[in-house]
């Protein structure tokens with residue numbers, strides 16, 4: 001029997017059929033949109049808001065320590081879906097031991113798709129084409145556990161076609177934004193004409209809870225995180241690409257699975273946020289980047305200041321983590337300015353944050369024009385999360401960004 005080949009026959013030229021279905025060029029970011037809930041709480045007022053809302057003002061020593069550490073996180077404000085009114089109507093959200101997962105899921109079932117739709121609507125408006133031209137949808141969230149999920153809800157909310165090809169990524173932690181874009185790159189490059197809408201949406205209500213005197217981590221999480229949604233349209237062979245996605249990769253930091261993890265309990269989304277997280281990132285980030293992109297960068301990355309020849313959009317896990325990345329890569333001051341600004345203005349929004357950082361970066365390039373022409377063309381978008389995982393992509397900024 002003749003061997004089977006992927007080239008097919010004269011009657012069925014599979015190789016040609018395959019080529020005709022694939023894009024010619026690299027996938028690229030074509031538009032970005034972000035959205036936040038209306039309730040803004042400054043970091044200065046956050047300890048008062050949090051201890052009052054959780055009926056914990058009597059824990060004065062803990063509150064004083066929290067106040068002090070809130071000032072070190074690099075956060076100036078964050079936006080929240082939940083309000084004091086909502087929390088007083090749901091005492092089970094404040095009581096750490098009360099089963100409250102059902103009530104949380106009921107709220108996020110509508111709130112996450114609505115916030116996601118606002119971000120996606122902005123990305124579609126910037127793109128300038130009808131929502132019905134979206135061919136694929138990739139949605140990621142840590143804030144929910146529904147089937148069908150946020151992806152399904154977005155179809156009528158945005159006016160997408162019923163035939164849009166949907167993929168839902170649940171529980172990818174803070175690297176979810178990069179993971180979704182990595183998937184979008186593969187979809188766009190392997191499906192000619194594909195226009196992929198990527199959406200990441202997060203609500204901290206899933207893990208909001210009262211303070212635990214024996215577990216300071218509970219408080220750190222409250223002080224650091226915020227709510228937000230971000231959306232990107234990705235496509236290949238498009239007219240006005242902003243950032244071409246040159247390469248996308250993911251890797252695991254060895255022996256780090258104990259440091260950061262999450263799980264649903266009958267109470268909420270809970271997990272471990274170990275003290276070693278910033279150090280693990282600092283000790284491993286350069287090696288991970290070299291493994292992922294070293295061969296592509298040639299002499300352009302690593303050692304000798306080569307990392308400064310790139311632009312950076314990094315998931316700002318906290319100011320300490322930014323300091324670790326700065327030090328490990330020997331970055332010049334200001335290289336992580338876009339990421340630090342996002343942390344300052346919104347807090348850590350888990351999977352959505354790195355897309356906010358990319359948006360902030362392109363706004364800065366636009367505002368700096370025409371001097372932005374001298375900014376690096378090549379850059380790295382990178383996020384960290386449970387695993388511990390590093391998910392990153394190499395981007396090329398086109399002249400349309402400036």
Ligand SMILES: CC(C)(COP(=O)(O)OP(=O)(O)OC[C@H]1O[C@@H](n2cnc3c(N)ncnc32)[C@H](O)[C@@H]1OP(=O)(O)O)[C@@H](O)C(=O)NCCC(=O)NCCSC(=O)CC(=O)O
Nearest residue numbers: 072073173174216217273274275277317318320384385386
């Ligand atoms: C919280 C900090 C800003 C505090 O920095 P400071 O320089 O002020 O001081 P510090 O590090 O000595 O910590 C101050 C106090 O907080 C305590 N502390 C610090 N980190 C802790 C942790 N993870 N769990 C419990 N307690 C912790 C310290 O023991 C100390 O308590 P005492 O004073 O009693 O000794 C920093 O530690 C930090 O940035 N940590 C990293 C936060 C983080 O992991 N972010 C990633 C989020 S996850 C993410 O982004 C990815 C994802 O979710 O997927």
